[in-house]
Amino acid sequence: MxxxxxxxxxxxxxxxxxxxxxxxxxxxxxxxxxxxxxxxxxxxxxxxxxxxxxxxxxxxxxxxxxxxxxxxxxxxxxxxxxxxxxxxxxxxxxxxxxxxxxxxxxxxxxxxxxxxxxxxxxxxxxxxxxxxxxxxxxxxxxxxxxxxxxxxxxxxxxxxxxxxxxxxxxxxxxxxxxxxxxxxxxxxxxxxxxxxxxxxxxxxxxxxxxxxxxxxxxxxxxxxxxxxxxxxxxxxxxxxxxxxxxxxxxxxxxxxxxAFRQLVESRLALTRMRQYIIDYGLDKLSDIVIECNPKLVSNIIGQKRMNIHTLKNEFNFKNIRIMEKLNVEKFLIMAT
Missing domain, CATH: 3.20.20.70 (Aldolase class I)
Structure with a gap:
């Protein structure tokens, strides 16, 4: 482009x-x-x-x-x-x-x-x-x-x-x-x-x-x-x-x-991940993998890893692993 x-x-x-x-x-x-x-x-x-x-x-x-x-x-x-x-x-x-x-x-x-x-x-x-x-x-x-x-x-x-x-x-x-x-x-x-x-x-x-x-x-x-x-x-x-x-x-x-836009995009990513976890019944897991497009990694993680910390605290996840996938448009969350 x-x-x-x-x-x-x-x-x-x-x-x-x-x-x-x-x-x-x-x-x-x-x-x-x-x-x-x-x-x-x-x-x-x-x-x-x-x-x-x-x-x-x-x-x-x-x-x-x-x-x-x-x-x-x-x-x-x-x-x-x-x-x-x-x-x-x-x-x-x-x-x-x-x-x-x-x-x-x-x-x-x-x-x-x-x-x-x-x-x-x-x-x-x-x-x-x-x-x-x-x-x-x-x-x-x-x-x-x-x-x-x-x-x-x-x-x-x-x-x-x-x-x-x-x-x-x-x-x-x-x-x-x-x-x-x-x-x-x-x-x-x-x-x-x-x-x-x-x-x-x-x-x-x-x-x-x-x-x-x-x-x-x-x-x-x-x-x-x-x-x-x-x-x-x-x-x-x-x-x-x-x-x-x-x-x-x-x-x-x-x-x-x-970096106001990045804060906003990270917050929206957190909101969407939170809803995804609830909708797909992943909130009872202890470990999850988040597959995401490489362009979205920083938004998924959040500044100072804030999104990862928030998801761990809210859902009691022990481990959250990030995997970059070119064929994923935004993100997918699954069990490890």
Whole structure:
């Protein structure tokens, strides 16, 4: 399988007039000034130098791309499209708000080689959207998703957990509603308290309590399970660590972990193994063998062998042996 590369171009936050309480795109994206065409081309070409025969996309991130003027959108798109015409890049992707999608905008995006549109949905619960000052409702999300799919674009949905007003039940309900939208890709982000946001003020005032790592991992694992069962590709879980996004950077509070996705995948593996043991009556055994695909070994074992320790404690197993098997898709558990 070919390597897949997305070259990120960060567009200043001016495309979004709203101030969602959790948002500080300058910190999240690390982008403060508006890049010149020369700087954008330099970024693209430096990535292309090491891309080899990879499938390469250009991604416009960092704000609400379709919220900037049509002329500015076209300025960025023309730069990206020139690399598509030269055969160096396959397509363009971008992220935006649901209320900044309409037929005119989609015409423009289609003309310049955009194939994937990711919507920052965050939640499909009315109260959560209101509490976070999103500036749009659920109907805008449904309409935007339908327009994007009807026009043949790939649809991405970005959601957050642990926002003000959110609960585990609301997060699960949102995931189930997202499934109904039939997205091609999904991202799950636990809410972090970032410096210079209104959420920081709420946190310092004692009016907001972020999720713990344990809570965020457990909820994210349940959401990942929902999406995987519907064959929806979850391309990211948790913010990518950067100089700014780190425990010593601009994060005030919240469930940040540099390997957050691995924690979530390990938790889901534990949940599935636990259920497998119960369903197949293996809980009375003293020794078991877990056969698994080599790619899943670290998730099966868990960080610091936590999954193995948990299964031993819960079911009183004396020995658990791990065997790597290429012909096993995920895992099988049996007696020794």
């Amino acid at each position: 070919k390597k897949h590369i997305v070259i990120p171009i960060f567009v200043p936050h001016k495309g979004c007039p709203f101030d969602c309480i959790f948002c500080n795109q300058k910190i999240i994206s690390g982008q403060i000034h508006e890049s010149s065409e020369e700087e954008i081309r330099s970024t693209i070409e430096s990535h292309l130098e090491t891309s080899g025969d990879a499938y390469v996309e250009i991604g416009f991130y960092g704000g609400s791309f379709t919220g900037i003027s049509l002329s500015e959108q076209e300025w960025y798109l023309k730069i990206g499209y020139s690399y598509i015409k030269d055969g160096k890049v396959k397509q363009i992707r971008l992220s935006t708000r649901p209320d900044y999608i309409n037929p005119t905008i989609l015409d423009l995006l289609e003309r310049y080689g955009v194939k994937t549109i990711e919507l920052g949905v965050q939640s499909l619960d009315y109260d959560v959207l209101k509490c976070t000052n999103r500036g749009h409702g659920i109907e805008e999300v449904l309409n935007a998703a339908m327009m994007i799919k009807d026009r043949g674009f790939s649809l991405g949905i970005q959601t957050m957990i642990g926002l003000p007003g959110d609960t585990r039940a609301k997060a699960v309900a949102t995931a189930k509603k997202v499934v109904e939208l039939s997205p091609n890709i999904v991202r799950i982000y636990p809410t972090l308290v970032i410096k210079n946001t209104f959420l920081q003020k709420l946190y310092y005032d004692g009016r907001y309590q972020p999720l713990t790592i344990e809570e965020a991992v457990d909820i994210s694992a349940e959401l990942l399970d929902i999406y995987e069962k519907h064959r929806i590709n979850v391309i990211r879980i948790g913010l990518q660590p950067t100089d700014n996004i780190s425990e010593s950077g601009e994060i005030v509070a919240g469930p940040f972990h540099p």
